[in-house]
Amino acid sequence: MSPRLPNEADRALYREVLSQGGRVMFREAMQQDPDATLRLIELGLLVHHVVDESLTAVSPRTAAGRLGARMRAEGAGLLLRAEEAPALLESFSQAYEAALGRVERSSVVRHVHDMTQIRHGILQIEAETHEEILAAQPGGARPQQFLKQSLELTRGHLAAGIALRTLYEPAALTDLPTASYAADVTDLGERIRVLDEPFTRLLVFDRKVAVLPASADNASAAFVEDPAVVAVLVERFERDWSRAAVVDWHAAAGRPRPTGVPAALTGLLAAGLTQKAIASRLGLSERTVAAHIARLREHHEAETLFQLGWLMRGGDR
Incomplete structure (x- = not known):
């Protein structure tokens, strides 16, 4: 269900948050107008931070883009409203930039x-x-x-x-x-x-x-x-x-995850053996060894076979 577009009460509360520097306590906003507070959070114009129970004003242009994306996801029938979202929030944009934008970006x-x-x-x-x-x-x-x-x-x-x-x-x-x-x-x-x-x-x-x-x-x-x-x-x-x-x-963290690679293969790789030599030593096809090495590289975020061998030898400690 699409969020309802802001009414005058929502605009008044948003302007009030901007007048406080763009940050107020959640409980204070709820005391002033709980419906407007929750609606502004739903629209993405206010972000609720649970650690300190505060609300932060978000640029309406950013909120408009996200609101538009949500509307598009609901189907072609809402596409027109999604395209109108930036215009619908233009009054918020003007208030935001007037109260905060120029001040915050007055210097690099x-x-x-x-x-x-x-x-x-x-x-x-x-x-x-x-x-x-x-x-x-x-x-x-x-x-x-x-x-x-x-x-x-x-x-x-x-x-x-x-x-x-x-x-x-x-x-x-x-x-x-x-x-x-x-x-x-x-x-x-x-x-x-x-x-x-x-x-x-x-x-x-x-x-x-x-x-x-x-x-x-x-x-x-x-x-x-x-x-x-x-x-x-x-x-x-x-x-x-x-x-x-x-x-x-x-x-x-004390919860090692298995790689699915035989320990013998890992040991030979750490010893510096080539893919072909490992396949010969273990009686496996080179394709199988290559697949195991690919899993190890992904597991250890190794970009090259040399880096993987180094990590196998404890180079990441």
Whole structure:
């Protein structure tokens, strides 16, 4: 069933949220107008964050695109309404850009010194991301109070076709909740590697916006939109990613998953034998050995046979 288009009460509540900087507490909005609050969440104009029970205003242009996609999925009979969605939300777009848009993008680098506002800014950017999120997360254990929400956010991002790649430090391997979380999200499709070198916290969204610390204690952040600077940060991430190790997060979490490959074959591969030599030693066809090696390469995210042999010899530890 299509969501009902916004009425004047919805518009009034949305403008009120914008007047508060684009973020209000969920309970406050519900007290003011519960019907309008729930309708704006349904339309995608407000995002409800369960960790701190807050609401964040989303760009109406982004919401309009998603609303249009939902309408298209309901069939050809709603196609006309889907095409009208941007126009129907134009008044929201004007209010959003007047209240927040020009302020937030008045500079290619914006410094934020409040942790709540930093999270709010990141959540707003995430809501408008369509293709890729790159993350460098130094330190060991991830904050457990955020892991459940992070898992659901990751599930939503991947379902929307957003590619996710994350760098951790080796200490993350020794924290069971973090390793279990990493195993869960890699099952969903996120790629997480471990870099045994110092690196800086970094988030990059669609290679257009980067967020990085602006102080040693991470209490302030810089939101960077300058294309040249973002390109340099992406290049640095890719350099670190290429040096980082692929790890078996299931094994780190105490739940190793079988590869379906005979242990003898794995041992011979680790010893450096060629595909032909392994087939001869085990009395298998080269085609069968090739299929087993393909499964191992997928399991270990190895791009070449040389890299796979290196990983088999413990190169990822």
